[in-house]
Amino acid sequence: MLRGTTSLRKYNAIYLQQVALFGLSLLMSSTILAAVLEEVVVTAHKREQSQQDVGVAITAFTGSQLEALGIEESFDVATVTPGVHISGNLAGQNVQFSIRGVTQNDFNDVIEAPNAVYLDEGYLAVAQAQTFTLFDIERVEVLKGPQGTLFGRNATGGLVHYFSRKPNPNEFEGYVDVTYGEFSSKANAGKVTIEAALSGPLSDTFAGRFAFKRNDQDGYLKNRYPDNAFGGQSLGLSDSNAPGKEAGDDLGSDETIASRSSLLFQPNEKLEIHLAYNYANSEVSTGPYQSISTIAVFNDLQTEGGEVINVIDTPSDETRESIVSGTAQDGGSDRGDSGTFANVAPRPVPGGDFFGYLDPDGDDFTFSGDFAFGDQGKFKTWGINSRIILELASGKTLTAVTDYKEYEKLLFIDVDSAPVNQLANYAATDSSSFTQEFRLNSETETTRWVLGIFYLNIDNDSDNGLKGPDNSLPLVFGAFPPHFTNGGDIAVDAQLQTDSWSLFGQMEWDLTTRLTLLTGLRFIREKKDYDMAQGLYASISPHKIHQGDRVTLNAYKADSSDIIWTGKLQLDYHLNDDLFLYAGVNRGVKAGSFNAPLAGTFFNLPNGNADIPYEEEVLINYEAGFKSTLFGGTTRLNGAIYYYDYRDYQSFLFTGVGGVVINNDVTNMGVEIDLQSTPVEGLDLLFSVALFDVEVEDVPLRVGSLITKDVQPTYAPELQATALVRYQWAGLGGILAVQGNISYSDEFYYNLRNFDADKFDSYVLSNARVSWANTQDTWDVALMVRNLTDERAGVQGFDLATLCGCNEVAYRAPRWYGLKVKRRF
Numbered sequence: 001m002l003r004g005t006t007s008l009r010k011y012n013a014i015y016l017q018q019v020a021l022f023g024l025s026l027l028m029s030s031t032i033l034a035a036v037l038e039e040v041v042v043t044a045h046k047r048e049q050s051q052q053d054v055g056v057a058i059t060a061f062t063g064s065q066l067e068a069l070g071i072e073e074s075f076d077v078a079t080v081t082p083g084v085h086i087s088g089n090l091a092g093q094n095v096q097f098s099i100r101g102v103t104q105n106d107f108n109d110v111i112e113a114p115n116a117v118y119l120d121e122g123y124l125a126v127a128q129a130q131t132f133t134l135f136d137i138e139r140v141e142v143l144k145g146p147q148g149t150l151f152g153r154n155a156t157g158g159l160v161h162y163f164s165r166k167p168n169p170n171e172f173e174g175y176v177d178v179t180y181g182e183f184s185s186k187a188n189a190g191k192v193t194i195e196a197a198l199s200g201p202l203s204d205t206f207a208g209r210f211a212f213k214r215n216d217q218d219g220y221l222k223n224r225y226p227d228n229a230f231g232g233q234s235l236g237l238s239d240s241n242a243p244g245k246e247a248g249d250d251l252g253s254d255e256t257i258a259s260r261s262s263l264l265f266q267p268n269e270k271l272e273i274h275l276a277y278n279y280a281n282s283e284v285s286t287g288p289y290q291s292i293s294t295i296a297v298f299n300d301l302q303t304e305g306g307e308v309i310n311v312i313d314t315p316s317d318e319t320r321e322s323i324v325s326g327t328a329q330d331g332g333s334d335r336g337d338s339g340t341f342a343n344v345a346p347r348p349v350p351g352g353d354f355f356g357y358l359d360p361d362g363d364d365f366t367f368s369g370d371f372a373f374g375d376q377g378k379f380k381t382w383g384i385n386s387r388i389i390l391e392l393a394s395g396k397t398l399t400a401v402t403d404y405k406e407y408e409k410l411l412f413i414d415v416d417s418a419p420v421n422q423l424a425n426y427a428a429t430d431s432s433s434f435t436q437e438f439r440l441n442s443e444t445e446t447t448r449w450v451l452g453i454f455y456l457n458i459d460n461d462s463d464n465g466l467k468g469p470d471n472s473l474p475l476v477f478g479a480f481p482p483h484f485t486n487g488g489d490i491a492v493d494a495q496l497q498t499d500s501w502s503l504f505g506q507m508e509w510d511l512t513t514r515l516t517l518l519t520g521l522r523f524i525r526e527k528k529d530y531d532m533a534q535g536l537y538a539s540i541s542p543h544k545i546h547q548g549d550r551v552t553l554n555a556y557k558a559d560s561s562d563i564i565w566t567g568k569l570q571l572d573y574h575l576n577d578d579l580f581l582y583a584g585v586n587r588g589v590k591a592g593s594f595n596a597p598l599a600g601t602f603f604n605l606p607n608g609n610a611d612i613p614y615e616e617e618v619l620i621n622y623e624a625g626f627k628s629t630l631f632g633g634t635t636r637l638n639g640a641i642y643y644y645d646y647r648d649y650q651s652f653l654f655t656g657v658g659g660v661v662i663n664n665d666v667t668n669m670g671v672e673i674d675l676q677s678t679p680v681e682g683l684d685l686l687f688s689v690a691l692f693d694v695e696v697e698d699v700p701l702r703v704g705s706l707i708t709k710d711v712q713p714t715y716a717p718e719l720q721a722t723a724l725v726r727y728q729w730a731g732l733g734g735i736l737a738v739q740g741n742i743s744y745s746d747e748f749y750y751n752l753r754n755f756d757a758d759k760f761d762s763y764v765l766s767n768a769r770v771s772w773a774n775t776q777d778t779w780d781v782a783l784m785v786r787n788l789t790d791e792r793a794g795v796q797g798f799d800l801a802t803l804c805g806c807n808e809v810a811y812r813a814p815r816w817y818g819l820k821v822k823r824r825f
Helices: 006-029 063-069 074-080 599-603
Strands: 058-062 084-089 094-099 115-119 137-144 158-164 173-183 190-201 206-217 254-268 271-284 290-298 308-313 322-324 377-391 396-414 424-443 447-468 488-510 515-538 547-576 579-590 617-630 635-655 658-677 683-700 708-711 719-731 734-745 763-774 779-786 794-800 806-811 816-824
Touching (some): 058 063, 063 137, 074 719, 084 794, 515 599, 547 599, 599 658
Antiparallel strands (some): 137 158, 173 190, 173 816, 206 254, 271 377, 424 447, 447 488, 547 579
16 A cells, blocks of 8 residues: 555645646646657567568557657557457456457466567567566557568467667666656555666776666555345344455556566677566456346246346346247256356346446445455566677578566456345466577678578466455355365466577568568467366365365366468558558467366366367458658558458457457458658647458357357457547747647447347547656656546456346556656666
8 A cells, every 4th residue: 555644645735636637727728639650660670671662561659759748568569559459368467469459358367469579579478478568668660461471470460569778888878767656546556657767888898777666556446345245144144245355456456566677788880689577467356347136038938948048137027037039938047057057136226237336436446345455466477588699601590599487367257246245256376488589681782581490488387266255155165075175276276388490581572662461371380288176175264275285176287289381472562752552461370278167167068078178369460551752751551451361360258257269260351540740840740540350150059059149259349440639839948848748549349149238338548648848858757647537447347147136347547747857877
């Protein structure tokens, strides 16, 4: 928790509100707003090029641009990159990217994402590692469409690549950046961030850099527990029905500390050796989900088999557990996730969930929840990265990139997100990854090529499951063995060992002075060894999992060995110095793998263990685009149009209280436009829009269902747009700037079945910033407001209508206003 008295907090809040109003008055009175516009040098083709000379749909931002945009977390870049959204699970504590509708939101870390994330050319192999705090960043590159030829496996939909700042070998430099702010919520939550870096020469051949960041954020989701608590002595429970000591905390807290140490060794002009050590550790609350009351709708129980065909928001006068279409019959519930529906009891409060709970303020940031603990979750990542760059004769360059990382996490969410001690979900991993790449680049007058070999090893140990803690309903009603006196864990232990070898090459050949042929090919051999067991453990604490001996219910072992390939064929045409055209076909691939379903989900699979493996997916992208520079270099206008032929897409089908990955075909076509302009001195403008039409074919309503439908993929808004305006001028002895940006997202589903209640509304997020910098560029002061209109922007959700008569949903944080002071030296 933040330190300080209540009176001081109130004073700070009042002061910041007054300053915010002043800053906003400046914004509204100004006829012009704006964003820093500078051309970014990128390495999308494994060599440095201007963003305007790369035949890839790419969005790139420098570190200073990210700072001006308020990008603090790895996934925040999605809010300013149309065509890119976020998916994942655990209420935003485990976030993955969704690029052009290609996504994955399975909550088990043995499932890799189809959109790769890199840091300094090191692949982040575990899904949890894609969520990290940003600090001391040089730039980010977001590449849309398959990137498998140069970046290999699991870049089916695209990739996001962050680059950290490098040591300065010429002079000492550094900065200290302090930010303080408050959230607009009844939890009276604040946030303090401190970031600093120091860099400089250590000798004639060595330079070093050290950077760190500390973030201390209070929980912004106000908890009223034990209000509306279900249970008590009538069910043989304690009066509070609490799952443990200190239950009922506010949610959304985050205490993170991260650091990076890097060295640069340059013994001569031809050799560079970069070494870096990265460390990050976070302690977070139980995931900040909230509950909405929902009700399942069955088709005819007699003639059509009793299939759940829809889920809707519970009508205010409804007391049935579920609706049978066209009748007044109650279809019952599946509160044990057994696949069997029975009438247990009507809803005690009309319009409420199975236990009578209704969120007190709808989608605002107040709720009542029992399984809610501060600093309950933890995730830690550390790694070592080295890059050796050697210039050879005849214009060739040899690069070796070595990367090793370890990942640990244990995160929790309350399944019903209500004051009902029913079940909690946990996700844990203890994993490591190692990658080694050697590549040779060469450039002649008419050709540019790269050849490389790549090796990847992932050792993934994942623990996932459902916890019935002390006083929980499963414990009271005998769902666990008698000796499980304090509850139990319904567990999945999964170990996946992956070894992947690649040989790749790409060549650019100038057919004429303006026309270039680009070809690329990558062969991948991938081996997997899998060992999974489902069972029960006795629970000894709401904060610990899988203690003692396991009671095994099912076990599965398998291995696989596959040879897969990616390729690229493209023509680039420079019509003139200001207009660049490209068109081509690109093949991306992601290997097949194995599910790790929760026990209830597994026992509802029609073929048992035979449904655990799933096949590789293949995406063929037909794309054309242009990049142009207009009006004497003051404006850039880029665009792309594409068609995806996507075979055996690895989609995540969630039913009951768990899910599995299945394979479905997809078609997708889309268009993207990106405009950046500096029409007059001091004024920057940015506008981007992405639109696609995507369809996942023949998705069953559950694994084995005879009813299928064509649906939209999850976390894939079909229309996104971003606009940003910034204006700066000389004033107050320095440079003043005002900036505003907005981003629009269309509605999107968070469950593959596309039921009515499983959808987040469209939203508009807006941010504002007023800043001053001295003429020596050593001091920056900025007043910022994020989520200016306090919009409820959906992040993640799960459909649990048959388990608790509810869905759990999470939203982006409420309005935040803050003050930043930065000192450079």
